[in-house]
Amino acid sequence: MNDRPLSFAETFFLGLAGLVGFIGLWTFLSVSGIVPRQFLPNPLDVATRFIQLLSAPFAGATLPMHLASSFERYAYGVLLAAFVGVPLGLLMGWFRLLDDIVTPIFDGLRFIAPIAWVPFAALWFGTGIGGPVMIIFAGAFPPCLINAYRGARFVEPRLIEAGRMLGTPNSRMILEVLLPAAVPSIIAGLRVSAGLGWQSLVGAELIVAAAGVGFMMVQAQGSVQTQTVMVGMIAIGLVGMLIDVLLRQGEAWLRRRRGLEA
Amino acid sequence: MGSISFQSVDKVFGGSVKALDDINLEIADKEFVAIVGPSGCGKTTCLRMVAGFEAASSGTVSVNGRPVTSPGPDRAVVFQQFALFPWKTVRENIDLGLRNKNLAIGERSELIAGALKLMNLESHADAFPHQLSGGMQQRVAIARAYVLDPEVLLMDEPFGALDAQTRVVMQEELVRISRRNPRTVLFITHAVEEAVYLADRVAIMTRRPGRIKEVLDIKAVREREAWDKYPKIEDVMDLESFVHLRTHIWKSLREEKGFKDV
Ligand SMILES: Nc1ncnc2c1ncn2[C@@H]1O[C@H](COP(=O)(O)OP(=O)(O)OP(=O)(O)O)[C@@H](O)[C@H]1O
Ligand SMILES: [Mg+2]
Numbered sequence: 001m002n003d004r005p006l007s008f009a010e011t012f013f014l015g016l017a018g019l020v021g022f023i024g025l026w027t028f029l030s031v032s033g034i035v036p037r038q039f040l041p042n043p044l045d046v047a048t049r050f051i052q053l054l055s056a057p058f059a060g061a062t063l064p065m066h067l068a069s070s071f072e073r074y075a076y077g078v079l080l081a082a083f084v085g086v087p088l089g090l091l092m093g094w095f096r097l098l099d100d101i102v103t104p105i106f107d108g109l110r111f112i113a114p115i116a117w118v119p120f121a122a123l124w125f126g127t128g129i130g131g132p133v134m135i136i137f138a139g140a141f142p143p144c145l146i147n148a149y150r151g152a153r154f155v156e157p158r159l160i161e162a163g164r165m166l167g168t169p170n171s172r173m174i175l176e177v178l179l180p181a182a183v184p185s186i187i188a189g190l191r192v193s194a195g196l197g198w199q200s201l202v203g204a205e206l207i208v209a210a211a212g213v214g215f216m217m218v219q220a221q222g223s224v225q226t227q228t229v230m231v232g233m234i235a236i237g238l239v240g241m242l243i244d245v246l247l248r249q250g251e252a253w254l255r256r257r258r259g260l261e262a
Numbered sequence: 263m264g265s266i267s268f269q270s271v272d273k274v275f276g277g278s279v280k281a282l283d284d285i286n287l288e289i290a291d292k293e294f295v296a297i298v299g300p301s302g303c304g305k306t307t308c309l310r311m312v313a314g315f316e317a318a319s320s321g322t323v324s325v326n327g328r329p330v331t332s333p334g335p336d337r338a339v340v341f342q343q344f345a346l347f348p349w350k351t352v353r354e355n356i357d358l359g360l361r362n363k364n365l366a367i368g369e370r371s372e373l374i375a376g377a378l379k380l381m382n383l384e385s386h387a388d389a390f391p392h393q394l395s396g397g398m399q400q401r402v403a404i405a406r407a408y409v410l411d412p413e414v415l416l417m418d419e420p421f422g423a424l425d426a427q428t429r430v431v432m433q434e435e436l437v438r439i440s441r442r443n444p445r446t447v448l449f450i451t452h453a454v455e456e457a458v459y460l461a462d463r464v465a466i467m468t469r470r471p472g473r474i475k476e477v478l479d480i481k482a483v484r485e486r487e488a489w490d491k492y493p494k495i496e497d498v499m500d501l502e503s504f505v506h507l508r509t510h511i512w513k514s515l516r517e518e519k520g521f522k523d524v
């Protein structure tokens with residue numbers, strides 16, 4: 001990658017320095033009054049509010065409860081994206097006809113930001129579980145499909161020839177040649193999908209009427225509670241980081257296993 | 263039944279690179295024909311056309327009198343670069359073609375056991391290809407082709423990756439197998455001795471654009487001089503009749519500039 005890999009301690013302290021600098025600047029801007037308090041709440045207020053919200057309900061639920069209902073929608077959206085995107089990508093990688101039919105539609109649709117689907121998601125699937133899940137799906141679907149497709153298309157041609165010479169039928173070709181060859185690419189795609197799905201969450205929750213971090217933030221904005229909005233942002237950031245770290249670990253574990261196995 | 267026929271076959275790549283020029287060759291059922299020629303003269307291309315991976319630009323390639331249209335297990339290929347499935351064990355690699363034939367599990371295990379024994383791979387049945395040496399991987403590729411009991415066996419420098427000792431063992435083995443259970447073989451090699459030792463006929467190609475320069479009848483000499491009564495390859499290689507043929511082919515190849523492997 002680059003010249004010299006940094007040691008863990010170095011990486012840790014550099015990261016810490018960045019974080020301290022960032023919070024320092026934030027504190028300075030808000031406490032000094034350069035930025036008016038109603039525009040930028042100060043870090044201490046936000047931290048206090050964060051701790052409060054862990055147990056005290058706001059907009060009908062505590063922060064962990066909001067997070068739990070967000071996570072449920074998120075999980076449905078991302079799983080749906082994976083269960084549709086990966087098989088479709090593999091099929092497109094094998095059947096040229098399907099590729100030619102789907103690719104133009106997909107290439108147009110994938111540039112539409114998930115949030116742009118909000119009105120139709122609400123109209124078609126309602127504001128219960130359906131609408132929000134569709135918006136998260138819209139965010140998470142493209143990388144699932146693209147990576148499965150690329151993985152399948154760029155299988156070593158020799159292996160496909162070997163499969164064909166052995167008389168392998170299409171279904172077996174997809175499951176036993178394309179899929180295993182595409183696994184690294186699929187995993188990478190799932191990780192990107194997981195991130196984009198989480199990013200689409202607030203947009204998705206603009207239209208929910210019950211609970212969720214996004215819902216909490218919309219309610220707080222309505223009553224000009226900037227600290228609560230900020231708490232929501234931080235919670236989303238933290239959970240997003242956590243998801244990414246866990247998936248990276250999972251990916252590394254899978255790669256190690258494959259290194260031994262394949 | 264497994265006759266192969268090249269009739270006025272030309273192959274042009276990308277509209278301008280003429281790889282093969284008017285190839286005519288008839289290979290009878292159960293005949294073993296070796297092709298030798300300078301690197302890049304189009305040997306692999308010939309074999310790939312019989313396999314059904316490549317179409318002739320003009321002329322016809324047929325097997326059993328029918329023009330080849332697609333790959334199939336009646337024409338098993340041993341690839342120059344193995345082309346084993348990295349995520350399958352040795353056993354699974356050999357099994358795939360048998361599963362595609364819908365054979366019962368009992369029959370399959372018997373056939374696999376036989377192929378493993380033949381190629382001396384019994385102790386590596388559950389290893390993955392990357393855990394094997396190049397020579398072992400090549401033997402797996404041969405086992406995978408042999409186990410299908412194909413009408414036509416297409417071998418592209420199958421012993422290229424083997425060390426000299428293993429190579430000799432494999433050559434003797436191949437002679438033994440093909441005398442016991444003869445089948446049509448198209449065999450490509452750079453090693454002149456190997457061609458003379460194994461083949462019924464040897465076709466010599468010119469440098470690119472490849473043409474067939476000469477076809478030598480080895481079988482007539484082998485039978486007349488009773489080569490088969492010598493069990494060891496080195497004894498055959500000492501015979502005057504063998505040396506004579508070998509030298510003839512060498513000289514013929516020497517005339518083709520660019521032959522650098524002798
Ligand atoms: N797919 C392709 N596209 C363009 N040119 C090709 C392609 N395949 C082969 N060629 C060219 O055709 C010629 C013959 O190639 P081929 O692989 O048949 O040679 P070969 O006799 O098997 O050589 P070697 O002994 O090195 O294996 C070469 O000049 C090669 O560059
Ligand atoms: Mg070749």
